Amino acid sequence: MSSPHTSGFLQRNGIVFVVGAAILLAATGLLMLASTGAYALDGTADGHSGLRRQVIYCLGGLGLMAFLAFLDYRLLERYILPIAGIMVVLLALCYVPGVGMEINGERRWISARSLGFNFSFQPSEPAKIATVVLIAWWYAGRPLRSHTWWQGFVIPCLLLAVPVLLIGFEKDLGTAALVGLAGVLMMFVAGARIRYLAMPAAGGFALLAAAVVAIPQRMDRLLAFSDLEAHRMGAGLQQWRALLALGSGGIEGRGYGNGIEKMFYTPYAHTDFIFPMIGEEFGLVGTLVVVFLFVLLVVVGILVSLNARDLFGRLLGIGLTSVIAIQALINIGVTTALLPNKGMPLPFISYGGSSLVTMLMCIGILINIHRQAMGRGRNPADPLLAGPQITPRL
Secondary structure, X not given: OOOHHHHHHHHHHHHHHHHHHHHHHHHHHHHHHHHHHHHOOOOOOOOOHHHHHHHHHHHHHHHHHHHHHHOOOHHHHHOHHHHHHHHHHHHHHOOOEOOEEEEOOEEEEEEOHHHOOOOEEOOHHHHHHHHHHHHHHHHHOOHHHOOOOHHHHHHHHHHHHHHHHHHHOOOOHHHHHHHHHHHHHHHHHHOOOHHXXXXXXXXXXXXXXXXXXXXXXXXXXXXXXXXXXXXXXOOOHHHHHHHHHHHHHOOOOOOOOOOOOOOOOOOOOOOOOHHHHHHHHHHHHHHHHHHHHHHHHHHHHHHHHHOOOOHHXXXXXXXXXXXXXXXXXXXXXXXXXXXXXXOOOOOOOOOOHHHHHHHHHHHHHHHHHHXXXXXXXXXXXXXXXXXXXXXXXX
């Protein structure tokens, strides 16, 4: 059990650990991209051009992180309706010919070339933040009704269903499941009854299973997961090669730059499967350091969130921290063959500007939540301070 002194220290200085972990993870991503990017089969990180782009994205993300650190997070609550509207429009644009881009049979990207810019981005990434803000806004305005059927369960489920379905129809099932799971977790923390939450959990699992069966590529991956040895030259190739990379790295690794699996053996080694490349070059020690940084970020991020000055800040912080935690858990689970293969970037580390910028924006909002709590203390008008009859689990 921690002492009051330790608890007070984390309340005052915990955000330093969150920011430090995020920056170290982002630096690890740049370091590994310099090692793996030149072997990208799809040309996205050919030579050092991908590294230069990622550095630009990182600097832009750090700029947005600093901006959000000083922008009162309660403005997100005030302007939630336009934020939600923009989120829906951007997700819908993925389906518009000439604007939405289809890659590998999936429509996750919006191209800005029609506007004269040479870049594309995934609207599902900022939609993660927008969805968290939306759910936090709803419950923060109705703390005494979070346990009710209509306002505490039905309406939040409908709000959550909009981005989840829009992302799911892009055939991005992993991100849809991630957003849905983070939303349900927020509903639980806000005080929704557990017996109610069992229904969207079961329904979401059923929809996910139906989508997997309906999409041949997803079904192939699931079958390959059941026997990677038999499918190592087909749908199980990535996970099979990932296990070889982790195994060949041993305890201390082959050394930086000396990895073999990145050399056209493991597809997308610089993006979704960068974690095994860390294991091959830095060994078990390197992968454990990465896992430790994620655990540190998530645990302290939750502590920072719980110390927020109001219910909206607490739900917002927990939601953003949950997004990072769930995404990291899924990626590491997939790349170590503990979960079926699903393309999902490792937060802060995998190549990709949309993901990196979004994750750094999450950190910026957490910094602001901490600053508000330390600068002004708990909001005396917060309903959670009124007494034990309030139901949110915070």
